[in-house]
Amino acid sequence: xxxxxxxxxxxxxxxxxxxxxxxxxxxxxxxxxxxxxxxxxxxxxxxxxxxxxxxxxxxxxxxxxxxxxxxxxxxxxxxxxxxxxxxxxxxxxxxxxxxxxxxxxxxxxxxxxxxxxxxxxxxxxxxxxxxxxxxxxxxxxxxxxxxxxxxxxxxxxxxxxxxxxxxxxxxxxxxxxxxxxxxxxxxxxxxxxxxxxxxxxxxxxxxxxxxxxxxxxxxxxxxxxxxxxxxxxxxxxxxxxxxxxxxxxxxxxxxxxxxxxxxxxxxxxxxxxxxxxxxxxxxxxxxxxxxxxxxxxxxxxxxxxxxxxxxxxxxxxxxxxxxxxxxxxxxxxxxxxxxxxxxxxxxxxxxxxxxxx
Numbered sequence: 001x002x003x004x005x006x007x008x009x010x011x012x013x014x015x016x017x018x019x020x021x022x023x024x025x026x027x028x029x030x031x032x033x034x035x036x037x038x039x040x041x042x043x044x045x046x047x048x049x050x051x052x053x054x055x056x057x058x059x060x061x062x063x064x065x066x067x068x069x070x071x072x073x074x075x076x077x078x079x080x081x082x083x084x085x086x087x088x089x090x091x092x093x094x095x096x097x098x099x100x101x102x103x104x105x106x107x108x109x110x111x112x113x114x115x116x117x118x119x120x121x122x123x124x125x126x127x128x129x130x131x132x133x134x135x136x137x138x139x140x141x142x143x144x145x146x147x148x149x150x151x152x153x154x155x156x157x158x159x160x161x162x163x164x165x166x167x168x169x170x171x172x173x174x175x176x177x178x179x180x181x182x183x184x185x186x187x188x189x190x191x192x193x194x195x196x197x198x199x200x201x202x203x204x205x206x207x208x209x210x211x212x213x214x215x216x217x218x219x220x221x222x223x224x225x226x227x228x229x230x231x232x233x234x235x236x237x238x239x240x241x242x243x244x245x246x247x248x249x250x251x252x253x254x255x256x257x258x259x260x261x262x263x264x265x266x267x268x269x270x271x272x273x274x275x276x277x278x279x280x281x282x283x284x285x286x287x288x289x290x291x292x293x294x295x296x297x298x299x300x301x302x303x304x305x306x307x308x309x310x311x312x313x314x315x316x317x318x319x320x321x322x323x324x325x326x327x328x329x330x331x332x333x334x335x336x337x338x339x340x341x342x343x344x345x346x347x348x349x350x351x352x353x354x355x356x357x
Contacts (some may be wrong), residue, residue: 004170007031007205007213017110024111024153028176028219031205035107035212036098036157042209044094045159048233051092052126055085057231067160069231074134076127076187078256078314087257090124093267099237100272104155104212112241119152119250120260120276122237123189127167129226138223139188140172140198143238144180145290146190148247149283152217152240159233162207167226169213169234175200175220183290185297191312192294194220245282255319295325302332310336 011033013019024030046065053064055073062068075082089095100118108116128134143154156169178199186193198220207213215221217238226232240246253263264273295316301309313336316329 002202004202004204007171007203008173009033014107017113021111024214024216027173028200029171029173029203029213029215032107032212032214033208034210035103035155036101036210037103038210040094040098040101041157041159044092044098045209045233047092047094048089048124048159051089052085052231052233055088057085057126057128067230067233069128069229071129071131071134074128074131076136076311077125078311078318080314082126083256083318086124086126088266089126090254090257091263091266093269095124095235097272099155099235100275104239108153108239115242115279116239117242117244117246117276117279117281119147119238119240119246121250121252121254122235123254124235125233127223127226127232127234129229129231136187137167137225139186139193140220140222141183141186141189141193142181142220143217145183145192145287147217147238147250148286149250150240150244150246152238152244152246153214154217154236154238155212155214156234156236157210157212158207159235160209162232162234163228164204164206164224165227166230167223167232167234168204168207170202170204170222170224171213171215172198172200172220173203176216176218179218180290181220183294185294185301185309185312187308187311188222190294191298191315192290242279242281245284247286248283249286251276251281251283295320295329299328299332302336305336307336 008027008031010020010023010030013023014032020030049058049064049067052058057070057073058064059068059070077086099122105116105118162168175198182195183192184195185191200220204224238250253260257263260274267273294312298309298312302313310333313329313333317326317333320326
C-alpha cells in the first residue's frame with residue numbers, strides 16, 4: 001500500500017463556518033479533534049464492549065475494557081455469526097444519542113446554515129484483527145450508491161483511541177470532485193469497491209477518543225488494516241440540511257436490526273426516539289441501479305466459483321426484495337460453500353437492503 005500523508009487538521013477552524021465549508025468543499029473531508037465529548041465516547045465504548053463480550057467476541061482471559069478480540073470468533077457483516085450479535089450492539093441507546101449529540105448537530109448547523117438532520121440509519125463497525133484465518137479490511141468505496149438522496153456528509157469516529165494500525169479510516173482527498181466511480185464486487189462495504197484508478201491524494205492518521213472525520217458522500221475512503229490484538233469499534237453517521245431530500249432507506253434501522261419499535265423496545269428512555277418526525281422531510285426511493293449491476297456481477301462470479309462474491313450473495317439473501325434473486329443467491333451460496341469448504345450457515349432472508357457503508 002502506498003504511503004499516505006497525514007490528515008489536514010481543521011480543529012482550529014471551528015467557529016469559522018465559512019472556512020470550514022470552503023475546506024470541506026475543496027478537500028471533501030474535515031478532521032476535527034475532540035468534536036465528541038471524551039467521557040461520552042468512553043461510556044458508549046464500555047457498553048458496546050460488554051455486549052461484544054457477551055457475544056463471545058472478546059478474549060475471556062482479558063479485561064473487557066482492554067477490548068482484546070477473541071480471534072476464534074472473528075466474523076464480519078453480513079455473515080450469520082456476525083448478525084447474531086450485532087443487532088444488540090447497533091440498537092444501544094447511548095450509541096444512538098452519541099451521533100445526535102448537541103455538539104455534533106451544532107457543528108453541522110454552522111456549516112449548513114440551517115437545522116441539521118442526522119440520518120436515522122447509520123453504521124456501527126466491529127472489525128476483528130487480521131490474522132492467518134481472517135483477512136478483512138474495508139476497501140476503497142463511495143457512500144453515495146448506498147445512501148442516495150441529496151449530498152450528505154458522514155461523521156466517522158472510533159470508540160476509543162484508534163492508531164493507524166488499529167484500522168483508522170483513510171480518505172482520498174479531492175476524490176469527491178469526480179462523481180460516481182465504476183465499481184466491482186468486493187467483500188467490503190455494500191459488497192462493492194472502486195474498480196478504476198482512484199483520483200485524489202490518500203491521507204490518514206491516528207485518532208484519539210473524541211476525534212472525528214467528516215467527509216462527503218462521494219469521497220473515496222477505506223479502512224487501514226487492523227493489525228493490533230483489539231477489536232476496532234467505530235460508528236459512522238450521516239448528516240444533511242433538513243430541507244434537502246433524503247432517501248427512504250435512510251429512515252429505517254440497519255438491515256437485520258428489526259423495526260424501530262423493536263429497537264426502541266430495549267431502551268430505558270423515550271428521549272430522541274423518532275426524532276426525525278419533527279421535520280417535514282422530502283423523500284425519494286433509492287436508485288438501485290448500482291446494486292443491480294453489482295448483483296449481476298456477483299452471480300457471474302459465483303458461477304465461475306469465485307469466493308470473493310460470497311458477501312454480496314449474502315446481502316442479496318438478507319436484504320433484497322426479489323424472491324427469484326434470493327433463490328438464485330441461495331443456490332449459488334450452497335455451490336460456493338461446497339467448493340470452498342466454507343461451513344458458515346446461510347442466513348434467513350430479511351428486509352430490503354438499506355445502508356451498507
